[in-house]
Amino acid sequence: QDLNQPYRTGYHFQPPSNWMNDPNGPMVYKGIYHLFYQYNPYGAVWDVRIVWGHSTSLDLVNWTPQPPAFSPSQPSDINGCWSGSVTILPNGTPVILYTGIDQNKSQVQNVAVPVNVSDPYLREWSKSSANPLMAPNAVNGINPDRFRDPTTAWLGHDGEWRVIVGSSTDDRRGLAVLYKSRDFFNWTQAAKPLHHEDLTGMWECPDFFPVSLTGSEGVETSSFGEVKHVLKVSLIETLHDYYTIGSYDREKDVYVPDLGFVQDGSAPRLDYGKFYASKTFYDDVKKRRVLWGWVNESSPAKDDIEKGWSGLQSFPRKIWLGESGNELLQWPIEEIETLRESQVKWGNKVLKAGSTIQVPGVTAAQADVDVSFKVKDLEKADVIEPSWTDPQRICSQEDLSVKSGLGPFGLMVLASNDMEEYTSVYFRIFKSNGTNKNTKYVVLMCSDQSRSSLNEENDKATFGAFVAIDPSHETISLRTLIDHSIVESYGVGGKVCITSRVYPKLAIGENANLFVFNKGTQNVDVLSLSAWSLKSAQINGQTVQPFSE
Ligand code: DQQ
Numbered sequence: 001q002d003l004n005q006p007y008r009t010g011y012h013f014q015p016p017s018n019w020m021n022d023p024n025g026p027m028v029y030k031g032i033y034h035l036f037y038q039y040n041p042y043g044a045v046w047d048v049r050i051v052w053g054h055s056t057s058l059d060l061v062n063w064t065p066q067p068p069a070f071s072p073s074q075p076s077d078i079n080g081c082w083s084g085s086v087t088i089l090p091n092g093t094p095v096i097l098y099t100g101i102d103q104n105k106s107q108v109q110n111v112a113v114p115v116n117v118s119d120p121y122l123r124e125w126s127k128s129s130a131n132p133l134m135a136p137n138a139v140n141g142i143n144p145d146r147f148r149d150p151t152t153a154w155l156g157h158d159g160e161w162r163v164i165v166g167s168s169t170d171d172r173r174g175l176a177v178l179y180k181s182r183d184f185f186n187w188t189q190a191a192k193p194l195h196h197e198d199l200t201g202m203w204e205c206p207d208f209f210p211v212s213l214t215g216s217e218g219v220e221t222s223s224f225g226e227v228k229h230v231l232k233v234s235l236i237e238t239l240h241d242y243y244t245i246g247s248y249d250r251e252k253d254v255y256v257p258d259l260g261f262v263q264d265g266s267a268p269r270l271d272y273g274k275f276y277a278s279k280t281f282y283d284d285v286k287k288r289r290v291l292w293g294w295v296n297e298s299s300p301a302k303d304d305i306e307k308g309w310s311g312l313q314s315f316p317r318k319i320w321l322g323e324s325g326n327e328l329l330q331w332p333i334e335e336i337e338t339l340r341e342s343q344v345k346w347g348n349k350v351l352k353a354g355s356t357i358q359v360p361g362v363t364a365a366q367a368d369v370d371v372s373f374k375v376k377d378l379e380k381a382d383v384i385e386p387s388w389t390d391p392q393r394i395c396s397q398e399d400l401s402v403k404s405g406l407g408p409f410g411l412m413v414l415a416s417n418d419m420e421e422y423t424s425v426y427f428r429i430f431k432s433n434g435t436n437k438n439t440k441y442v443v444l445m446c447s448d449q450s451r452s453s454l455n456e457e458n459d460k461a462t463f464g465a466f467v468a469i470d471p472s473h474e475t476i477s478l479r480t481l482i483d484h485s486i487v488e489s490y491g492v493g494g495k496v497c498i499t500s501r502v503y504p505k506l507a508i509g510e511n512a513n514l515f516v517f518n519k520g521t522q523n524v525d526v527l528s529l530s531a532w533s534l535k536s537a538q539i540n541g542q543t544v545q546p547f548s549e
Contacts, residue, residue, distance in 0.1 A: 005307065006508040007485035010366040010536040010544045011339055012295075013063060013313040015053055019044050019304075020311035022205060022277035023292035024052060025086035025096050028285055030120035033057040035292065036069055036096075037313070038083060044304040048080045048101060055540055056121050060290070060316050061335045065540040069096075069112070069125045076100045076110050076131040083205055084109075085279065087153040087163075087184075087221075093117055095184060096125065097163060099148040100132060106144035108132030109165060111185065133187050134165065134179055140189050142167055142177065149205045152281070153184070154222040157250055163187070164194050166203035166233065174200035174233060176208070178253060194231075195255040201237040205277040208232075208255070209289065211245070211328070216320040218289030220282045224250065228321060230328065231255055232270065234277050241278050241293065242267040245326060258326065268327060272392070272465040273447055273499040274298065275314060290333060291319045295486060298449075298459040298501040314499055315481055315488055322495065327468065329494040332481060336368060340532040349526040351409060351518040358515050363533040365414065365484050365512035366546035372477035373409060374525040375429060380405040384430035384442050394428075395446035395464030404428060407444075409518040413482045414452065416506035417513065423452040423502050424517070425480055425489045429471055443467045443476065445491040445498065452502035465496045475527065482514075483534075484544070509546070 014020065019040035027034050039053030040046060051071040055063040072078050077100025084098025096112040110131040115124035134150075136142035146167050153163040161184055164176040174197050178190040194208070210219050210227035219227055229248040234241050244257035244267055260266045270278055271293060278293030293314040297304055304310035317330040344361045351357065351373075359369070382404045388394050398404070410426025430442040446464040453460070469476065469492050479490040488499045507513070514531060518524045536543045 007307065007503055008542070008544050009312060009483045009486060009539065010546055011061065011336070011534055011539070012315055012483050012486055013055070014309065014311065014539060015039060016065065016540050016542055017044075017308045018042070019046055019309070020053065020294070020313075021046060021296070022083045022294050023279050023313055024083050024098070026279060026281040026290065026292055027086040027088065027094055028281070028283050029088075029094055029122060031058070031285065032120045033060050034122060035063070035313070039068060041068065044308055044310045045301055050080050050082065052081050052098070059335045059338065060333055061338060062538040063540050066121060066123055070127060074127055074131060075103045076108050077127070078103050079105055082107070083149045083277065085150055085152040086281070089184065090155070094122065097150040097153065099150065102132065104144070106136055107147040108136070109134035109150050128185065130185055133185060134189070143170065146202050147177070151206055151208050152221050154208075157224070162253070164206050164208055166206045168200075168202040172201045173198050174203040174235070176203060176206050176231065176233070176255070190253060192254065194253065195257075197261045200233075200261065201235060203233040204236050205234040205279060206232065207279055209280055209282075211289070211321040213321065213325070216318065216329070217287045218282050218320065220284065228325065229255060231257065232278065239276055241270045241276060243270060243328060245321065245328070269465070270328070270330070271314070271497040271499050273463040274501055275497070275499050280319060288318045289320065291317045291330060295499055295501065299503055300457050303457070312486055327495060330497050331490060331494045332479070336481075336534075339534040339537060340368060341535055342533045344531045346526060346529040349529070351516060351524045351526050353518060353521050353523055356412065356515050356517040358513060359529065359531050362514060362531045363546040364514040365482065365507070365509055366534050366536070367482045367514065367531055368479075368534055369411060369413075369482070369514065369529070369531045370477070370479045371411065371516060371529040372475045372527045373427070374475060374527050375406055375471055376525070377522050378406070378429065378441060378472055380522045381429045381431045381441065383433050386433050386435060391444055391464040391466050392462065394444060395448060396462040398428070404520060406522055406524075407518075407520045408446070409520060409524045410478060410516075411480055412515040412517055413480060413487055414502060414504050414507045415513045415515055416504065417511055421451060421453055421504045421507045423487050423500065424448045425478060425487065425498070426517075427476055427478070427491075439470070441471050443469050443471055445496050447487065447489055447498040447500050449500050449502055452504060454505045455503055458503050463498050463500060465498065467492050467496045469495065
């Protein structure tokens with residue numbers, strides 16, 4: 001690993017160099033996984049004339065770079081090939097719908113098809129001369145600056161294809177504009193959007209898919225039956241990905257979320273850290289739905305230019321409907337286990353009040369950690385202040401130096417030898433103050449980056465979320481993937497995910513350490529802890545060394 005490149009990742013997807021943003025058109029085709037991505041071949045910053053980068057994989061872990069699938073070339077995309085999705089037609093052919101920035105700088109939707117369907121790597125794509133297939137016009141009243149990111153299309157019971165495109169009205173009503181087609185090439189706008197929500201602004205990168213009512217298996221995007229539907233939108237105004245779970249009425253072609261949406265702050269997020277423009281696909285090889293999300297840098301653009309790259313993808317996550325029916329669960333895909341070596345394993349251990357214990361024997365800069373905690377004296381928890389309704393604010397204000405009855409307890413990752421640098425991922429348990437009668441306890445999960453680096457120029461914002469769990473009979477667990485400059489945490493079986501970017505100056509390679517801690521005033525039990533050193537994956541022609549500096 002290059003001395004100046006301590007932040008490149010061992011197993012998180014990134015191109016060899018330059019700028020990457022949204023994941024585009026993930027799919028599996030003839031047993032090969034494909035990931036396309038928004039890519040600027042000319043530098044480490046975003047550019048409007050962005051292209052579709054492309055890589056392939058046998059296991060979603062090791063990636064081979066392919067030439068960009070396509071770049072601006074025709075009037076309907078001459079100013080940029082923006083985000084889009086793949087739909088696999090009933091005959092097995094994958095088709096890409098994507099947004100082009102046309103010769104008038106209007107956003108329009110285009111189609112591209114493989115030149116050679118017998119090539120499992122799908123190295124060449126051809127754009128239709130019929131492009132654009134969907135365009136803003138005087139009749140539909142769509143704003144040409146806010147019409148983008150077509151989803152995977154789904155086939156209705158009437159044999160017509162449907163697809164949604166993100167948009168918004170001038171008064172900030174977010175829209176999932178619905179289009180229909182019999183042949184995938186001639187599309188007509190439906191009279192009503194699939195869904196809309198006032199005061200949410202532009203909806204980028206919508207994703208609409210069914211989830212099975214039972215079990216964790218995924219279902220194909222057009223399936224209907226024992227399912228609920230999920231609508232995910234990326235809000236440009238907050239740069240977060242929110243989802244609702246609800247019902248899709250096939251007759252009326254509308255989606256009705258079970259609960260409210262974002263304008264009252266109630267919609268859950270796929271990730272409470274850095275994670276945007278995410279997209280799922282149905283993996284029919286392993287019968288699961290897999291989620292990818294763009295994890296942006298937290299460093300100034302000048303640093304990105306200097307290091308010559310910007311942007312990661314999250315580790316691919318399996319995603320499914322939790323038993324409660326009102327939350328999605330996420331978990332790193334099982335293939336991560338192929339990278340594991342030298343496991344450190346602890347059984348029951350008391351984490352005394354105020355203790356910090358090192359987990360030795362792992363490559364702490366490139367690791368997979370899974371720990372579960374048991375808290376006994378729940379009565380000792382402090383009552384949560386009535387004004388503490390914003391979890392991110394509580395996490396930011398109540399840092400590790402503030403002791404409370406129960407917690408903070410959790411992991412300190414990418415910690416330097418003398419603890420000048422560390423990132424802490426932890427829980428706090430409060431007693432409910434009675435405002436919410438359904439829950440006796442409030443569990444808070446935080447990811448605190450404020451001490452992550454001696455470099456003061458990075459964005460070191462702290463992230464946090466409440467976890468819907470009853471600690472009196474459920475285990476509080478934490479799975480954290482650490483990979484040099486990314487910390488990806490899955491709380492309580494994937495109910496809450498928090499991803500962050502950090503740039504330690506000292507906690508690099510062999511000088512990175514891993515600790516379990518309990519800064520509260522009550523003991524906490526570690527029921528079990530496993531930490532694995534992870535081997536490096538082949539990421540687009542590069543293999544980072546976990547230990548070199
Ligand atoms: N990124 C793409 C757009 C999308 C945005 C452009 C979301 O299509 O709306 O690179 O990050």
